[in-house]
Amino acid sequence: xxxxxxxxxxxxxxxxxxxxxxxxxxxxxxxxxxxxxxxxxxxxxxxxxxxxxxxxxxxxxxxxxxxxxxxxxxxxxxxxxxxxxxxxxxxxxxxxxxxxxxxxxxxxxxxxxxxxxxxxxxxxxxxxxxxxxxxxxxxxxxxxxxxxxxxxxxxxxxxxxxxxxxxxxxxxxxxxxxxxxxxxxxxxxxxxxxxxxxxxxxxxxxxxxxxxxxxxxxxxxxxxxxxxxxxxxxxxxxxxxxxxxxxxxxxxxxxxxxxxxxxxxxxxxxxxxxxxxxxxxxxxxxxxxxxxxxxxxxxxxxxxxxxxxxxxxxxxxxxxxxxxxxxxxxxxxxxxxxxxxxxxxxxxxxxxxxxxxxxxxxxxxxxxxxxxxxxxxxxxxxxxxxxxxxxxxxxxxxxxxxxxxxxxxxxxxxxxxxxxxxxxxxxxxxxxxxxxxxxxxxxxxxxxxxxxxxxxxxxxxxxxxxxxxxxxxxxxxxxxxxxxxxxxxxxxxxxxxxxxxxxxxxxxxxxxxxxxxxxxxxxxxxxxxxxxxxxxxxxxxxxxxxxxxxxxxxxxxxxxxxxxxxxxxxxxxxxxxxxxxxxxxxxxxxxxxxxxxxxxxxxxxxxxxxxxxxxxxxxxxxxxxxxxxxxxxx
Amino acid sequence: xxxxxxxxxxxxxxxxxxxxxxxxxxxxxxxxxxxxxxxxxxxxxxxxxxxxxxxxxxxxxxxxxxxxxxxxxxxxxxxxxxxxxxxxxxxxxxxxxxx
Amino acid sequence: xxxxxxxxxxxxxxxxxxxxxxxxxxxxxxxxxxxxxxxxxxxxxxxxxxxxxxxxxxxxxxxxxxxxxxxxxxxxxxxxxxxxxxxxxxxxxxxxxxxxxxxxxxxxxxxxxxxxxxxxxxxxxxxxxxxxxxxxxxxxxxxxxxxxxxxxxxxxxxxxxxxxxxxxxxxxxxxxxxxxxxxxxxxxxxxxxxxxxxxxxxxxxxxxxxxxxxxxxxxxxxxxxxxxxxxxxxxxxxxxxxxxxxxxxxxxxxxxxxxxx
Numbered sequence: 001x002x003x004x005x006x007x008x009x010x011x012x013x014x015x016x017x018x019x020x021x022x023x024x025x026x027x028x029x030x031x032x033x034x035x036x037x038x039x040x041x042x043x044x045x046x047x048x049x050x051x052x053x054x055x056x057x058x059x060x061x062x063x064x065x066x067x068x069x070x071x072x073x074x075x076x077x078x079x080x081x082x083x084x085x086x087x088x089x090x091x092x093x094x095x096x097x098x099x100x101x102x103x104x105x106x107x108x109x110x111x112x113x114x115x116x117x118x119x120x121x122x123x124x125x126x127x128x129x130x131x132x133x134x135x136x137x138x139x140x141x142x143x144x145x146x147x148x149x150x151x152x153x154x155x156x157x158x159x160x161x162x163x164x165x166x167x168x169x170x171x172x173x174x175x176x177x178x179x180x181x182x183x184x185x186x187x188x189x190x191x192x193x194x195x196x197x198x199x200x201x202x203x204x205x206x207x208x209x210x211x212x213x214x215x216x217x218x219x220x221x222x223x224x225x226x227x228x229x230x231x232x233x234x235x236x237x238x239x240x241x242x243x244x245x246x247x248x249x250x251x252x253x254x255x256x257x258x259x260x261x262x263x264x265x266x267x268x269x270x271x272x273x274x275x276x277x278x279x280x281x282x283x284x285x286x287x288x289x290x291x292x293x294x295x296x297x298x299x300x301x302x303x304x305x306x307x308x309x310x311x312x313x314x315x316x317x318x319x320x321x322x323x324x325x326x327x328x329x330x331x332x333x334x335x336x337x338x339x340x341x342x343x344x345x346x347x348x349x350x351x352x353x354x355x356x357x358x359x360x361x362x363x364x365x366x367x368x369x370x371x372x373x374x375x376x377x378x379x380x381x382x383x384x385x386x387x388x389x390x391x392x393x394x395x396x397x398x399x400x401x402x403x404x405x406x407x408x409x410x411x412x413x414x415x416x417x418x419x420x421x422x423x424x425x426x427x428x429x430x431x432x433x434x435x436x437x438x439x440x441x442x443x444x445x446x447x448x449x450x451x452x453x454x455x456x457x458x459x460x461x462x463x464x465x466x467x468x469x470x471x472x473x474x475x476x477x478x479x480x481x482x483x484x485x486x487x488x489x490x491x492x493x494x495x496x497x498x499x500x501x502x503x504x505x506x507x508x509x510x511x512x513x514x515x516x517x518x519x520x521x522x523x524x525x526x527x528x529x530x531x532x533x534x535x536x537x538x539x540x541x542x543x544x545x546x547x548x549x550x551x552x553x554x555x556x557x558x559x560x561x562x563x564x565x566x567x568x569x570x571x572x573x574x575x576x577x578x579x580x581x582x583x584x585x586x587x588x589x590x591x592x593x594x595x596x597x598x599x600x601x602x603x604x605x606x607x608x609x610x611x612x613x614x615x616x617x618x619x620x621x622x623x624x625x626x627x628x629x630x631x632x633x634x
Numbered sequence: 635x636x637x638x639x640x641x642x643x644x645x646x647x648x649x650x651x652x653x654x655x656x657x658x659x660x661x662x663x664x665x666x667x668x669x670x671x672x673x674x675x676x677x678x679x680x681x682x683x684x685x686x687x688x689x690x691x692x693x694x695x696x697x698x699x700x701x702x703x704x705x706x707x708x709x710x711x712x713x714x715x716x717x718x719x720x721x722x723x724x725x726x727x728x729x730x731x732x733x
Numbered sequence: 734x735x736x737x738x739x740x741x742x743x744x745x746x747x748x749x750x751x752x753x754x755x756x757x758x759x760x761x762x763x764x765x766x767x768x769x770x771x772x773x774x775x776x777x778x779x780x781x782x783x784x785x786x787x788x789x790x791x792x793x794x795x796x797x798x799x800x801x802x803x804x805x806x807x808x809x810x811x812x813x814x815x816x817x818x819x820x821x822x823x824x825x826x827x828x829x830x831x832x833x834x835x836x837x838x839x840x841x842x843x844x845x846x847x848x849x850x851x852x853x854x855x856x857x858x859x860x861x862x863x864x865x866x867x868x869x870x871x872x873x874x875x876x877x878x879x880x881x882x883x884x885x886x887x888x889x890x891x892x893x894x895x896x897x898x899x900x901x902x903x904x905x906x907x908x909x910x911x912x913x914x915x916x917x918x919x920x921x922x923x924x925x926x927x928x929x930x931x932x933x934x935x936x937x938x939x940x941x942x943x944x945x946x947x948x949x950x951x952x953x954x955x956x957x958x959x960x961x962x963x964x965x966x967x968x969x970x971x972x973x974x975x976x977x978x979x980x981x982x983x984x985x986x987x988x989x990x991x992x993x994x
Contacts, residue, residue, distance in 0.1 A: 604733040605733055606733075607732050607733045608729070608732055609728075609729035609730060609732025610725075610726055610729050610836055612655075612656055612657075612659075612725060612836060612839060616656050616842055616843060619655075619656065619846050620842075620846045623846055623849050626854065626857065627849075627853050629857070630853060630856065630857045635746065635751065635752040635756075636746075636747075636863060637863065637865050638858060638861065638863050639755060639759075640792070641861075643755075643759050643763070645854040645855055645858065646763060646851060647785070648851075648854075649847045649848070649850055649851035649854075650763070650766045650767060650847070651766070652847055652850065653770065653843050653844065653846075654769060654770045656846070656847075657770070657839070657840065657843050660775050662775055662817065662824060663769075663775050663778050666769060666779060666782050666817060667770070669782065669813070669817075670769060670785065673786060673809070676789070676801075676805075677789055677792065677793075680792075680798050680801060681796060683796075683868065684796045684866075684867065685863065685864050685866065686864065686866060687864075687866025687868065687870065687871060689868070689871045689879045689880055689882075690883065692798050692800070692880060693883045693888055695798075695801055696804065696884070697888070697892075697895055699805070699808060699809060700898075700899065701895065701898065702809070702813070703808060703809075703812070703813055703899075703902075704898050704899050704901075706813050706816060707816070707905075707906045708905045710816060710820045710906075711906040711910050712909060713820065713824070714820060714823060714909075714910065717824050723824050723825070726835060
C-alpha cells in the first residue's frame with residue numbers, strides 16, 4: 001500500500017508518545033513532591049494517548065483500504081556519510097492495532113495499579129516507570145525505520161529492568177531484573193546485526209528503503225537478516241532459547257507482569273517478525289526456523305506450566321506458550337501473519353485479565369503466590385472469580401470466547417501446505433492446545449475451587465472497585481473481542497494491506513476435523529484437570545512427582561543449561577582475560593617500572609661518595625673525549 | 635731528535651700523575667700528583683713555544699706556575715684544616731655524598 | 734727512508750747535546766714520577782717529585798727557556814715543594830698509606846684509564862705536524878726581555894688577574910688557617926701555675942750526658958745521687974734498644990788539679 005503524508009488528526013502521532021513521556025519525566029524528575037498526585041497524572045497520560053489513538057483509528061477507518069498508511073517525519077536524526085536516518089512515525093493498520101492495545105490495556109492497568117500499589121510508598125516512581133514503558137512501546141510500534149524501532153526496543157528493555165527490580169531491596173528481585181536485561185541483550189545484539197546488514201546491503205534502514213530493496217536482494221542476505229531479527233524477537237518475547245528470564249521476571253509487581261510480560265512487551269518480537277514480512281517472505285529457510293522456534297516454545301511453556309505451584313509463574317509459562325503460538329503463526333508466512341496479530345490482540349486482553357485477577361487474589365492473601373494455599377475462594381471473591389473464569393475460558397479456547405477464534409485459526413493455518421511441515425506443526429499446535437487446557441484448568445481449580453487450604457492469619461476478601469472495574473472491562477474483552485474481529489473477517493480485511501493476501505493453499509486436514517479434534521483435546525484436558533485437582537484433594541505440600549514433573553518444576557533445567565553452556569564458559573573467559581590482564585599487561589607495565597627502578601637502583605651505586613671514583617669517571621670521560629676527537633679526525 | 639719527544643714525555647708524566655690522583659689515598663700525595671700533572675703540561679707548553687718559535691707558550695707556562703702556586707697554598711690550608719678536625723688525611727674520609 | 738723523510742728529519746733535528754740531555758733526564762724524570770706514585774711514605778713521594786721538577790727545570794733550560802728553568806727551581810721546587818714538606822710534617826710524617834685498595838676495581842680501572850688516555854694522546858700526537866723553529870729570534874733581546882714584552886703587552890690582563898688571584902689565595906690561606914680563640918689567652922703566670930701544679934718535673938730536663946763524662950746523645954745524664962736518668966735520653970734511642978747504643982756513664986766525679994784546697 002502507498003504511504004501518504006499525515007494531515008489533520010493523523011499528524012498527531014507524536015502526541016501519542018509525548019504524553020506518557022511527559023508523564024514519566026514529571027514523575028521521575030519531580031521526585032517526592034509529586035507523590036500526592038503522581039498516580040493520577042501517570043494514569044491520565046496513557047488515557048490521553050488512548051483517546052488520540054481512537055480518533056486516529058476512526059480517521060483511518062474513514063479512508064480506503066489501500067490508503068491507510070500514513071507517515072510523518074519528525075526530524076532528521078543521523079546524517080553521516082552514507083547513513084541518513086530520520087525520526088518518523090508510521091501509522092498503518094498494523095501499528096494502530098498495537099497502539100490501541102497498548103494504550104487501552106495500559107490505561108486499565110494504570111487504574112488497577114492505583115489500588116494495587118496503594119500501600120507502597122514508591123507508588124509515584126512506579127507510575128513514572130510505567131509511563132516510560134508506554135512511551136517506549138509506542139515508539140517501537142510507531143517507528144518507520146528499524147533504527148528508531150531499536151530505540152523503542154531498548155526503551156522497553158530498560159523499563160522492564162526498572163520495573164522487575166522495582167523492589168530492589170530484595171536481592172533476588174534485583175538479580176531477576178539483571179537476568180531479564182542480559183537475556184534481552186543477547187536478542188538486541190541480533191537486532192543490531194540485522195540493522196547493520198540492512199545498511200550494508202540496502203543502503204538504508206527505514207522500512208521504505210528496506211522493503212523496497214528486499215525484492216531484489218539475494219535469499220542469503222534475507223535469510224541472514226531474518227535469522228538475526230528472529231534472535232531479537234526470541235530475546236524480547238522469551239522464546240526458546242532465550243526464554244529463561246520470563247519466569248524470574250514475575251518478581252516485579254503484578255501490574256508489571258500484566259502489562260509488560262503478558263500483553264505488550266513480550267509481543268514486540270511478534271510485531272517485529274510481522275512487520276518484517278517482506279524480508280521473511282523472501283527467505284523461506286528463516287521462516288521455517290521461526291516456525292520451529294514457535295513450536296518448541298509452545299510445548300516448552302506448556303510443560304512447565306503444568307508443574308508450577310506459583311500462580312504467577314504458571315501464568316508466565318502460559319504466556320511463553322501462547323507467544324509460541326503467535327511465532328508459529330508468524331513463521332507460516334502470509335497465511336499466518338493476520339492470525340498471529342489476532343491472537344496477540346485477544347491474548348493481550350485475556351492474559352492481562354488473568355494476571356490482574358491473580359493480583360487481586362494475591363491481594364486478598366497478603367501477597368502469597370502458592371496455589372497450594374489457595375482454594376475455595378469462588379464464594380469469597382466473586383467478581384475476581386467471574387472475570388478470571390472468563391479469561392480462563394478464553395485461553396483454553398472454548399467457543400464463543402475470543403481465544404477459540406484466534407487459536408483455532410492458527411492451528412488451521414499450521415495444517416496448510418504440503419509435505420511433513422503441516423503434520424508436525426499442526427499436531428504440535430493441537431497437542432499444545434490440549435496441554436494448555438489442562439494446566440490452565442488446574443490453575444483455576446486449585447485457586448478458586450476445592451477445599452479451603454489457607455492458613456489462619458489470611459482473610460481473603462474481594463478487592464476494591466478500583467481494582468475490579470479493570471478486571472471487568474478486560475473480561476468483557478476476553479469474552480467478546482474474538483467474536484467481533486474473527487468470524488466477521490474484519491481483522492483479515494484490516495491487516496491484509498499491510499501483510500499481504502495469503503496464497504490459496506490446501507490444508508491436509510479439513511477445518512471441521514481440526515476444530516473437532518481441538519475441542520476434544522480441550523475437553524480432555526479439562527476433564528483430566530478436574531479429576532486430578534477437583535475430585536481429589538490437593539496436597540498442601542507438593543508431592544515428589546514424576547521425573548517430568550520434577551524437571552518441569554525446574555523449568556526443564558533451562559537455568560542449568562544456560563549456566564553450563566554460557567555462564568561458566570563466560571566466567572572462565574573473563575577470568576582468563578583478567579589473568580592475562582593482571583599477569584600479561586600489568587606484568588609488562590609493572591615489569592617495565594620494575595626494570596626502570598632496578599636499573600636506577602643499580603645505577604645509583606655509581607654514587608659511591610668517594611672522590612677517587614668520581615675522579616676516575618672524570619678521567620675516563622676525558623679519555624673518551626680525546627678518543628672521539630681522534631676518531632673524528634681519522 | 636724530534637722535539638715531539640718532549641711532548642711524549644709530557645703525556646707520559648701526565649698519565650702517571652692522573653693515575654696517582656686515582657690511586658693514592660693520602661690527600662697530600664694526591665695533591666702532589668696534581669702538581670706533577672701541571673708540570674707535565676708546562677713542559678708541553680715550553681716545547682710548543684720552542685716549536686712555534688714564539689714565547690707565548692712560555693708565558694702560559696709561567697702563568698700556570700703562578701696559579702699552581704696559589705692553588706697549592708689554598709689547597710694545603712684546606713688539608714690542614716680538615717686534618718685538624720678529622721685527625722686523618724685520607725681522601726676516603728669524605729664519603730657522605732653517596733647513594 | 735725517503736728524501737722528504739730525510740729532509741723532515743733534518744729540519745726537526747734538535748742537535749746532539751739536547752738529545753743527550755733529554756735521553757738522560759727524561760727517564761730519570763719518569764722513574765721519579767713512578768716513585769711518587771708508588772712510594773709508601775709521603776715524604777719519599779715529596780722528595781721524588783722535587784727530583785722530577787729539577788729534571789724538568791734542566792729540560793726547560795735546554796729548550797731556550799732559562800727564565801722558566803730558574804723560576805721552576807726557585808718557585809716550584811724551592812717554595813711549593815718545601816711547602817708540601819712542611820705540611821707533611823704537620824699532618825704526620827709517619828702516616829703511611831696502607832697498600833690495600835678499598836675501592837673495588839679502582840686499581841684496574843685506573844690503570845686502564847691511564848694507559849688508554851696516554852695511548853690516545855700519543856697516537857693523536859703522532860699525526861702532528863712538527864716544526865722546529867727554535868727561539869733564536871724570539872730570544873734576540875734575551876729571554877727575560879722577550880717574556881716581559883709579552884706579559885706586559887698582550888697578556889697584561891691575565892697578569893693583573895693572576896696577581897689578584899695570588900692576593901686572594903694568600904688571604905684565603907690566612908682565613909683557613911685561622912683558629913678562633915674560644916677561651917682566654919693563657920698568660921705566662923697561668924702556664925707556670927699549671928706546670929707546678931701538675932706534679933711533674935718543673936724544670937727543663939737535663940740534656941743527655943750533661944753530668945757524665947760524655948755528652949753524647951746516647952749517654953744518659955746523672956742525677957744528683959749519681960744514678961743515670963733515663964728521662965734524659967731520646968725515646969727513639971730507648972725504643973730501639975740497640976745493644977751498645979747506650980754508654981753507661983761512670984760514677985766518678987772528674988776532678989781537676991785546680992780543684993780542692
